[in-house]
Amino acid sequence: MAYVRPVSKTTWYLKDRNYTIHMINELTSVFIGLYALLLLWGIGAVASGDKAYYQFFLECLTSPGMLVLLWVTTIVIFYHAIAWFKVTPKAMPIQKGEAFVPGGVIAGAHYVIWVLFSLVVLYFAGVF
């Protein structure tokens, strides 16, 4: 009889560094989801008018607990962006003539667009 080795269904991702990184990447979704809910909350607050927006949304963000959560969320969101751009060339390779465009060029183009877009948004938001 052939022998089947047991596989842990709950701790496998700790066995290999690459598995662990993968699991961390998957769990960034928790913070992506939380921030999406925050945006939804903000939209609802804007729809409810001036007073509600400040009282039930913007001022809530300034509490110490919320600030900590926002910091963590922001860091995870940046990590998600970098991890996502890193693997995009694998999912969408571009062939020019015979050769493939190097993955670094595709990822680099993403970074350029990302930075320019972010600067434009920061400008219009009045940050600078």
Add this chain to the structure above:
Amino acid sequence: MAKVNKALFWSLFAAGGTLTAFVFPVLALITLIAAHGSPPDGIPEIMKFEQMQGLLANWFGKLAAFGTVSLALWHAAHRLRVGLHGLGLRADGLVAVVGYGIALVGTILAAYWLVQI
């Protein structure tokens, strides 16, 4: 719902992942600055009500906000489903219904509120 249409959920996940990678960092940064930058009167300098209302009053703003929030929710719901399965949670059907359910309700709420602005 949990078993079928994997292509549908995956496409929403992939689109949401790409969109959030481009858009979420700067939005989160602005939120963070707004949350920190409270002067003594308690009202931050950026993300003022008039600014937000102006942004969401036109159809382009509405559409952008709707797409971002909705796709981000679907992205998170799908990826969290896969992640929880990986962590050993075998109630995949339940996780799918709850996760996608939240994304669906969020999508409807976003549309409802945005139309009102």
Add this chain to the structure above:
Amino acid sequence: MSAVQLELEILRYDPEKDQEPHFQTYQVACQEEWMVLDAINHVKDEVDTTLSYRWSCHMAVCGSCGMMIDGQPKLACKVSVKDYANKKVRIEPLANFPIERDLVVVQDDFMEKLKRVKPYIIRKEEQPIEAGEYKQSPAELKKFKQFTLCINCLCCYAACPEYALTPEFMGPAALALAHRYNTDSRDQGLAERHKELSKPEGVWDCSFTDTCSIACPKHVDPASALQQLKIATTVQWYKELIGMGDK
């Protein structure tokens, strides 16, 4: 010629005697230019003739000496003993497959999956011999060339955590080959393969850990093939949804 001392801990399993596998240790004085396969051959030839394992070409072409070396799936003929000099090295059969005997695994599951992706050119209508060959430009060939380099060593299956968790999953090598034929300009079988690929155990069990590509000794990059296949499968699904399914 200086020697490299290796302590090999080889997983042994005799289906006729053993309830479960156990490690057996061999001290091997290796020559510096040896690969791990040479050290195992030395054990087989000089120390313990009962050891079973597969190998053939000793040049990373035949794909038969895939095994877990220090926990990672590798071709034993492609890893230098110097990488493990003066260390204990665990040698185990490829992970995620049943053990037939010692380092030999049962490959039936992969063989059956390979068939299901129809890894050959499918034409809706064969063109007659007189019409000549199916022509292909160098750019069209380059599009899938990399995915033809697979030697079926199964290192990618041993590296894939999703295959470990869900044995029904079609897995990296079979799916990379499906993509290789889907992207061949001479092939018209995308819609036919779609029936298998669009099942949950088709492309959708892949969660893109990228570990198959890290393990692949031939740089096939099955993870890349799989992501492209997910996009193609999604496009095909939407096409069928609006009644334009046939390629």
